[in-house]
């Protein structure tokens with residue numbers, strides 16, 4: 002009976018899912034590799050911007066250098082309204098363009114020959130969209146600090162970087178390096194990604210020029226403007242000394258000096274589990290912002306109000322979530338999973354969020370032990386909704402269920418149990434960061450790598466947890482010393498072994514869709530709760 006209800010709810014879910022998934026031409030232009038995108042490979046952005054926080058107005062230009070992969074004469078550049086393109090030029094020749102929403106199709110005059118590097122200059126201006134619920138919607142957050150000075154920052158994951166600067170707004174193609182040059186009022190500072198390479202002063206403005214020497218995804222590029230003060234340290238890491246810099250509001254310096262001690266603890270735990278920090282050349286920074294935080298590459302933004310937990314709350318209810326500052330640990334973890342290894346399509350966003358939610362418990366594991374980490378990740382199960390699959394629809398810029406965080410983390414925690422070999426598990430996590438170093442990837446690449454490295458066929462395992470909203474149910478009957486059991490609500494070929502304890506002694510069973518029996522070597526039976534399944538005695 003219960004199963005029937007589950008199945009009909011699932012059908013309803015699928016049906017409502019279908020009706021909600023009416024995608025438009027704009028979704029496709031934003032989310033797919035259109036013909037006007039695929040013929041060129043972006044190599045360099047030189048973004049120049051003047052930000053007037055009083056007027057909430059920006060103006061500037063982006064020089065876009067690209068390599069021609071095949072001949073074409075129309076190029077797609079994205080910039081979202083209400084910002085407008087004032088002019089596009091190539092070799093100082095003005096070019097014409099047509100627009101469909103935020104997608105601008107520029108007609109090129111110069112012959113685009115395979116192998117050539119060409120440059121496009123896009124001049125733009127306007128009042129950019131204001132972020133209402135940053136970082137979940139995106140745009141500019143315009144705020145003020147305690148001294149009534151402007152305090153502003155960008156965030157744009159999902160919505161897209163084209164909400165504040167013109168670019169090729171699709172994740173598959175990361176720029177190889179980037180210069181970000183920003184003019185702000187003279188009494189303020191701008192902090193962006195990478196290293197500060199130049200500053201200069203005008204009559205009323207000051208320029209801050211930053212350079213990112215590694216590939217960077219669009220949504221991680223950011224500007225942060227405020228009355229910042231700086232302090233820093235050197236972290237002795239796996240690849241040598243790493244420059245760690247902090248930019249915080251003037252009034253928060255003392256609090257930051259205390260709270261940010263967790264940065265080196267984060268780096269130590271994650272270099273252990275994931276391998277060297279992936280951007281030594283660009284340094285690591287924490288930058289205070291007027292919203293909660295975001296994984297901006299090499300300038301991770303921080304707005305957790307100098308307290309542990311997630312704005313002071315423990316997301317796991319286990320107590321362990323108050324042992325660390327959620328934003329320092331979680332957004333720090335994204336330097337490996339999001340910035341080093343990046344999804345090609347936001348449908349595969351679990352690659353960022355499952356591994357990074359999982360990194361929260363690896364941080365605890367490193368500093369407080371395996372029991373702490375298990376209690377934390379199991380505690381986060383209360384946040385799982387099982388509403389729809391973790392993987393979203395492809396090519397329309399839509400992510401899957403929010404379960405990518407804690408269901409994803411519990412899937413990875415379950416996988417660790419299956420391996421029964423933490424050395425191998427660590428080698429998998431470090432290996433992923435080596436194999437896909439500075440790359441954009443698909444779910445299949447991650448799945449295949451893990452299956453290969455662990456010598457296990459994990460296709461049914463990943464299908465179950467990533468591509469359905471079903472949680473495997475282990476049905477069982479205990480008759481004397483005999484256990485009868487099977488799985489229901491599973492995908493084809495799902496046969497994940499389960500560990501249980503009989504009179505406290507470890508024993509494995511190997512369930513699948515068929516009823517099986519097993520002799521129990523004792524009377525009391527406890528299923529290992531590290532496995533993310535439901536158990537149901539019938």
Ligand SMILES: [Zn+2]
Pocket residue numbers: 331335353354357
């Ligand atoms: Zn995250």
